[in-house]
Amino acid sequence: MDLNPAQRDAVTTPSGPLLVLAGAGTGKTRVVTYRIAELIRRRVRPARILAVTFTNKAADEMRERALALIGRKLRARPEISTFHSLCVRVLRRHARRLGYPDAFAIYDRGDQEGVARGALREIRAGDGLLRPGELIWRIGRWKTASVRPDRAAATAHTDKDHLAAAAYRRYQNTLRTQGAVDFDDLLLLTEELLQGFPEILEAEAGRFDHLLVDEYQDTNAVQYRIVKALAAGHRNLCVVGDDDQSIYGWRGAEVAHILRFKRDWPEAKVVRLETNYRSTREILAWANRLIAFNKLRHDKRLRCARRGDKPRILQCENEAEEAKAVVGEIAERVRARKRKPRDFAILCRTNEQPRAFETELRQAELPYVLVGGMSFYDRKEVRDLMAYLKLLAKPRDEAALLRVINTPARGIGQTTVQKLTETAVGAGKPVWDVLGRAGRMGGVPDAAREGIRRLRELITRYREQSKHVPLAKLVRGLVEELGYRDELARIYRNPDDRDARLAAVDELLASVGAYAERTPRPTVGGFLQQVALSTMDDDRDKEAKLQRNAVVLMTLHAAKGLEFPEVYMVGMEEGLLPHHRAVSEGGGAVDEERRLCYVGVTRARQRLTLSLALSRQKWGKARPTQPSRFLYELTGQADNPNYLAAIGKRARTGPTKAGGAAQRRASSGRR
């Protein structure tokens, strides 16, 4: 084993609780994978080992590395999955006990918005006091704190809180009647099962003898309790984490869990990893300097050996120029055969940033993969078709039905929809169940009546067909019969726009086809669940994806746990990193942004470039930007008046004309 003494210590520590405190690039994931291999060597059955990660990408990588170590021939494999996938599997087995159907639906952000909108309408809060987005955010906060709908009102202080609490109750009722759960529910319901049913806890905890948790600093309270419940019996719990990389505070992660570990597991062994093998000394110097600005942290300084180039700062006129410059550089280095496309990562703060880079990458004919960012499934046309698929799986899916009840237009207007909804609410039934009565309802125009009949007939017929017609063929036929392509062509007159939307329809059809091909018994419901979790549980698919020699484009959050020879961190501006929401929130929010920046910087092995645009489009207007405060911190310019201005302290010296220009040059790096 080519491990250093500390790593070896962590890997070979006998069973029992183990806490690995590790800095960035010290081989955390390596320790987990080697430990899995070591356990198997010690005759632990692979299937009795469970390793949990936070992102799909991290799970993919870990699975890949573990298989490389233990050999692909093993029939039984260790289970390596994200928290949420793990919970889905537990829930699939026991959801009935909580009154949910086996084939519960998982609602994503878009679905949630539909439900939230309905809930707000029901309590007549449509005057804008509380909008769907904010409601979802508030519900998320309640859920991560395990506050149930009936208890939420007790925590309310303002009118808005009470309104949100009432909407939360409606929201949760809607989910329940639709047999659906949101992402937070996946965790909450799993915990409920484990706490409330001893036999379920016994069965689920009994599936594994060893539990390993990567990125432990990012567990929230619910995840923490699930881990505890699963490991309490065998106590073979190995957690690995770094407080400097805690970047999920916004969804309830608490660094405290990592500190509390020793108290909950008193016999736990603690191993520290402090030698960084990933990055050059120069990159690490910047990272260390940056993270030192956070006050609340365990002071640690990463040691390292390798030397390399100093990181660079690239200053561009606007975001288009930024994309051009970055992609141009990558293309040049690939052409000069210095690097392969897969050696590069472009890291962004938000999901909106990649667009400009995608355009450039396509133009440069560089292969790329966009990791995460549900953007494809956020598209209107994709959501429409997905809604139809949801109706096929479950006609009582209210959100889906209301979305497409008149798409493509079939004469069912708002008044009719309202009438239907009222009748349904009055009868305590889902809208689908009262569609049959529409013929007898007063005040429904003939056209609407006919439209309702056609829709009902269409869904019923395709549901029937779904029992024997192959999935891909079924969906193709549905799109055809809906005349959805024609509808798109009618609405979007602009050819580029139209083609892009038609292409998205084709892409969706292709992904249904791919799913059907690799799944033994493909179903509409199965496809929907997979999309909701955006997991592709097929090894072939995964290997193909990882081997694809492509530039990786993703958010900083998604990049955690990964590494690349060359990293471009783009959009290094106030408002983006740190994000303006974090800045206005105050408190520890900016510290978390700093950790996020730290995570990005430490992804780079040899070459790091930070870029910024002097002006950036926001909401349709180009606006001037200000360099990120982190650029000053990274480069040791905390005494720069521009920095003090950025962090809101009064500059000690007012910038003069000449001085301003000089500082601008200084802030863009010296090289």
Place this chain on the structure above:
DNA sequence: GACTCGAGTCCCGCC
């Protein structure tokens, strides 16, 4: 009921 137009709002990140 369908369509157009203007006003107002908006999204941070992941599963």
Place this chain on the structure above:
DNA sequence: GACTCGAGTC
């Protein structure tokens, strides 16, 4: 810029 909502018109 993109989207939704409401008002107004056909």
